[in-house]
Amino acid sequence: MHSEMAGTCADVLVVAELFGPTLQGEGPSAGRLASFIRLSGCNLSCNWCDTPWTWRWSDHDRAAEQHPMDVSHVLTWARSQSAALYVITGGEPLLQVRAVTVLASELIGMGARVEIETNGTIIPPASLCRERVTFNVSPKLANADLTARRRIKPAALSSLAASGRAVFKFVVTDPGDLEEIAELEQAHDLRPIWVMPEGTSSATVAAGIRDLADAVVARGWNLTPRLHVLAWENTRGR
Numbered sequence: 001m002h003s004e005m006a007g008t009c010a011d012v013l014v015v016a017e018l019f020g021p022t023l024q025g026e027g028p029s030a031g032r033l034a035s036f037i038r039l040s041g042c043n044l045s046c047n048w049c050d051t052p053w054t055w056r057w058s059d060h061d062r063a064a065e066q067h068p069m070d071v072s073h074v075l076t077w078a079r080s081q082s083a084a085l086y087v088i089t090g091g092e093p094l095l096q097v098r099a100v101t102v103l104a105s106e107l108i109g110m111g112a113r114v115e116i117e118t119n120g121t122i123i124p125p126a127s128l129c130r131e132r133v134t135f136n137v138s139p140k141l142a143n144a145d146l147t148a149r150r151r152i153k154p155a156a157l158s159s160l161a162a163s164g165r166a167v168f169k170f171v172v173t174d175p176g177d178l179e180e181i182a183e184l185e186q187a188h189d190l191r192p193i194w195v196m197p198e199g200t201s202s203a204t205v206a207a208g209i210r211d212l213a214d215a216v217v218a219r220g221w222n223l224t225p226r227l228h229v230l231a232w233e234n235t236r237g238r
């Protein structure tokens, strides 16, 4: 059954991969059963990116990694998953905001909840800031090795913060990064804050959790593991 926002043949998503059921590994829903729609393409180029096959064409085969699909095709797959939670991630999914809005509307119509994982550089439309949609916003710190001008977009952060539908999740490579998060929290009124250790091995993630826990609690923030890495290491599609 299609809603009034039902897709048209113009609603094509460039998909990197569809996978599930698995566990949401990060943020407030860590541990929840979920299915993932990973979109291709990104407007940043973080040096520690754990999904370079969505954008880094210098060492990944674009033709093999990008799969244009009608929204209706993605929805057929989603119905076969019967998930309570769908995570739309990337890459940067808001680069495809028109089709993402249609997709999210249809997933909600199926009774599901939707989490959109975004780097916080793009303002989402009001039609996407709705009940049953949460934005897991991951603004990048200096550790991503990008200029501040490129990775921090004040208008987008403020808009997401004001939407009431966002949480802010920061990838930390060193406990010293926490001060930079505090500055962003204050400058853009970001809350709630989640801190996540960087790492694509269970040993690195576990060590990061131990290094960060006391300092995160002391600041009144939340700490998230990368549960999928603890469970399955760096296996793609988990």
Ligand code: SF4
Pocket (backbone or CB within 6 Å): 042, 043, 044, 045, 046, 048, 049, 050, 051, 052, 054, 090, 091, 092, 119
């Ligand atoms: S924003 Fe995300 S997907 Fe894009 S380069 Fe950074 S870590 Fe990778």
